[in-house]
Amino acid sequence: MTSREHAVLRLALDLAILTVRDNALQVLTITRGNAPFRSRPALPGGFLRDGEDLLAAAVRELREETALDGEPMHLEQLSAYGAPERDPRGRVVSVAYLAIVPDPPDPEPGSDAASAAWMPVARVRGRLAFDHDQILDDAVERVRSRLEFTTLATAFCGSTFTIGDIRNVYEVVWGRALDPRNFNRKVINTVGFVEPTGQKRIPHLGRPAVLYRHGGQKALNPPILRSHAAAA
Incomplete structure (x- = not known):
């Protein structure tokens, strides 16, 4: 008992x-x-x-x-x-x-x-x-x-970041490679996920990258699902 x-x-x-x-x-x-x-x-x-x-x-x-x-x-x-x-x-x-x-x-x-x-x-x-x-x-x-349903990825990146930085967060946390073009299109086309700052990051080598900030929304609509994420 x-x-x-x-x-x-x-x-x-x-x-x-x-x-x-x-x-x-x-x-x-x-x-x-x-x-x-x-x-x-x-x-x-x-x-x-x-x-x-x-x-x-x-x-x-x-x-x-x-x-x-x-x-x-x-x-x-x-x-x-x-x-x-x-x-x-x-x-x-x-x-x-x-x-x-x-x-x-x-x-x-x-x-x-x-x-x-x-x-x-x-x-x-x-x-x-x-x-x-x-x-x-x-x-x-x-x-x-x-990461599937919210804009939490921006919390890993600080105040400004590139789309590549966001993609790297997803790849590291999920442990899988993502197709850059598909991912970039999803992030940029999701209202409130990110917004451009008007500035660019100038690397030592390669092309300048557009800098973004958090777009103010918490929920992702549509979500970025692990099961649907396209591998590179």
């Missing part, structure tokens, strides 16, 4: 912070300096303090463990994770947050983090402490899905 006693638990926050660097989808990680899982990579996070708001706790933990400022980031709740054996220290439920940052600075370790670094998702997957592999998988799938 299931016990009718109420569970006594601690509440934690974990953060899946994603970016595109060096043509790879990367995640912010720390190396744990304390038990359990000492010396194992993990997502930044920690325990909620008395009288503290969830989002404030997530921002604090990010700052303490990596020296990155979460205030300007759009941190959104991803999910809650509460499997009974997820933490060997006792019953711990974690509320995970997701954020996407363009061109982030290198982190600096602090608190109980022995080190902090941006790591390719493909390299760190399967090595993370606790149930952070599941949190990371859920975060990546959330982003992959939202």
Whole structure:
């Protein structure tokens, strides 16, 4: 029979912070300096303090463990994770947050983090402490899905970008090559996805590329579906 006693638990926050660097989808990680899982990579996070708001706790933990400022980031709740054996220290439920940052600075370790670094998702997957592999998988799938139906790709690119930059985000996050002509036509013809700035990026070699900014819309209509994306 299931016990009718109420569970006594601690509440934690974990953060899946994603970016595109060096043509790879990367995640912010720390190396744990304390038990359990000492010396194992993990997502930044920690325990909620008395009288503290969830989002404030997530921002604090990010700052303490990596020296990155979460205030300007759009941190959104991803999910809650509460499997009974997820933490060997006792019953711990974690509320995970997701954020996407363009061109982030290198982190600096602090608190109980022995080190902090941006790591390719493909390299760190399967090595993370606790149930952070599941949190990371859920975060990546959330982003992959939202690229189909929203203008989220612009969040990876900063204030201005080329259509090639947007296509690179899709290719990196989805892990597949896209036909440049078809993709460029879809982006430019989708109202509110991007708008030209009137400026161009002048490369050292090659032709100048038109610079765009976010066009103000959040939803993509029509969507850019993974199942319909044409391979190069």
